[in-house]
Amino acid sequence: MSEPARQYPPTDTGPRPASGPLRDWLAAMKAQVPASAENPAEPVRRGPRIEPARPEPGWSPRVVEGRGIRAEDPDLAELMAENLMLKAKLDLESDREDALKAKLAEEIRALRTHVREEVGLLENFRAERDRILAECDGLRAERDAAQAESARFEAERDASREECDLWRARAEALAQPLFQARR
DSSP: OOOOOOOOOSSOSSOOOOOHHHHHHHHHHHHSHHHHHHHOOOOOOOOOOOOOOSSSSSOOOOOOOOOOOOOOOHHHHHHHHHHHHHHHHHHHHHHHHHHHHHHHHHHHHHHHHHHHHHOOOOOOOOHHHHHHHHHHHHHHHHHHHHHHHHHHHHHHHHHHHHHHHHHHHHHHHHHHHHHHHHO
16 A cells, blocks of 8 residues: 655745735734644554455555645635735724724715704894894885875865965955045
């Protein structure tokens, strides 16, 4: 039977160079990997090998033991690290967006309150204007009534003067023969 293939530690040569934080993360991950996984000094102990029974001399499939835990592909580790970094950035951006939304909602509430106050003041000004216009209309009506009454009084005065002048002329006409000297 053949021996299982040896496992070699993964090499750091990848198609893409690792960025600064990614490189630090990979170095920390590699430092945490147990030494037995990186350098198998002892052969892995396995349970007793099961050999197939040989009742028939014909062909039978060869049983090969499964490979041990294989080391992660460096590209996969880089992708996982990049994925974790992107998730962290996404969470950070999500938190920033939530904070901005909260601040925007607060500003909108303040603006709505201000607009309500301004609309209330505008309604008060309109009511005051309408009251003043109604008062002005009342004063105009009083003025027009006073002008009409004044015109009526002037007409009565003129009529009284004319009547007075008429009576004066009559009185003078009647009194003239009394005061004339006789000849």
